[in-house]
Amino acid sequence: MTSDVAAASAARTRLAGARPPALAGAVGRLSGVAIGLALAALLWSIVAAIGIFPRALFPTVPEIAAAGWALWESGDLLPDILLSLQRAAVGFVIGSAVGIALAVLTSATAAGRRLLQPVLRLFAPIPTIGLVPLAILWFGLGESSKVTVVALGVFVPVWISSHAGLSTTPADFLQAARCLGANRWLTLRRIVIPEAAPDIVAGLRVGAAMAFVLIVVAEMTGTTHGLGFRIYQAQLFSQADHLIFCLIVLGVLGAASDQLIARATRPITRWAAEER
Amino acid sequence: MTLQAHGVTVQFPGTVIPSLQEIDLNIAAGSFTVLVGPSGSGKSTLLYCLAGLLEPTHGHVTENGETVTAPHPRRGMAFQRDILFTWMSVESNIAFALRASGVPARQHRPRVRELLTAVGLSEDIVRQRPNQLSGGMRQRVGLARMLAGEPEVMLMDEPFAALDAQTRLRMQDLVVDLWSRLRRTVVFVTHDVDEAIRLSDRIVVLSEGAVRSSIDNPLPRPRPADSLADLAGYSDLRRRLHHELQPTIPLTT
Secondary structure, three states, X not given: OHHHHHHHHHHHHHHHHHOOOHHHHHHHHHHHHHHHHHHHHHHHHHHHHHOOOOOOOOOOHHHHHHXXXXXXXXXXXXXXXXXXXXXXXXXXXXXXXXXXXXXXXXXXXXHHHHHHHHHHHXXXXXXXXXXXXXXXXXXXXXXXXXXXXXXXXXXXXXXXXXXXXXXXXXXXXXXXXXXXXOOHHHHHHXXXXXXXXXXXXXXXXXXXXXXXXXXXHHOOOOOOOOHHHHHHHHHHOOOHHHHHHHHHHHHHHHHHHHHHHHHHOHHHHHHHHHHO | OOEEEEEEEEOOOOOOOOOEEEEEEEEOOOOEEEEEOOOOOOHHHHHHHHHOOOOOOEEEEEEOOEEOOOOOOOEEEEOOOXXXXXXXXXXXXXXXXXXXXOOOHHHHHHHHHHHHHHOOOOHHHOOOOHHHOOHHHHHHHHHHHHHHOOOOEEEEEOOOOOOOHHHHHHHHHHHHHHHHHHOOEEEEXXXXXHHHHHXXXXXXXXXXXXXXXXXXXXXXXXXXXHHHHHOOOHHHHHHHHHHHOOOOOOOOO
């Protein structure tokens, strides 16, 4: 028993020792991000300075920053960001909820496996962008069509990833749960879903990225606000600096959303990271 | 609880030779039966049938005369690998078994502590996750979780095979202690002759899917590991077991 405790204590020490102090880790990560961004800006500036592309189509970093400032000062940028975020968030929540719920059905029930899964397998490869005209036909040019497009695009990766995780629970865990007397519902809630949590979260992160791709497509028609509309306008008026700035904003929002999901779900995925 | 195998035969799809062939076995209430045999002799397959995890191709298993058709916490199972739920804390692992057995939630915390004490663990570890524990501690938590279901029979499939020698001896002491204190029935699978001699009332030797012999263990208890060989009858029993475990088909070179 004494050696058991000693071994466990050593294991804890190893785990603790392997983890860098929180502040140092955060500073290290931020430094990495800053250096990476600086290198990307430098590379962009070099290509712009060489002049192999027309200046109007390949603006310099200061010109892109100036375009961003002009958008901010015009008062359009913040409402556009908020509206796009709202549409993306609503579509993401609906698409994720439906994706996870259907993944539970297709993995845990015979009817879902036999009837629903083949239909979803046929639906999954259809490019969501191709559904935009259909969404407009069905829901008009208002908010519903935009949210529907985002939700459909989010649904596919969330369902695929969640289904994969939920249908591959190790047999050992299921046998242990059966021997302990757990019914199907308890097994699903406490064994199958938590064990699949890392896969479900991976699907959510891909889905979040997809939401930002699709919001641009959805906002190119039938609206006069949103980052997608602003990008479309910039293209129409050959404002590459405005267009690139909006794309950078989308990138920042997408990366922030990804980090938000990763951090919010860490309590349910930490065990898997520690197992690796 | 009396557990019986009646002509249990198991043949997995695509195989020519059955893994178990017409096994008849009677596990008396309160006994400590050890199944020994070389790899592939059918020990674990038989244990899975007794647990209700595997349905025999022919024959059946009965528990107090009723046919076993599915696992039940009355027949607790300890697997070769400690199958603790890695995303749960020690407390949640044991509480899962309590919840599965219908124990009210307000009783979980005190019961978890009782069970940890029963297997020689401190309640300080309740918040730790399995990957923060040593192999021996994980097996103890696994035993506590099995005991949470109030099993009448403890079915143990080489649970200590992956442990170091010292930890293994301590775990053997713990199992014997639990068996004698709680008066449960134990069916224990091993391929280690000394482990079988140290633990058992009766040793069932399996070979090529059939019961080759059933030997009562005459050694008095307690059986300390360091003086096991000094006990009267040890050498004869060990010699007999080795003889029984000889392959029926001579190995050719």
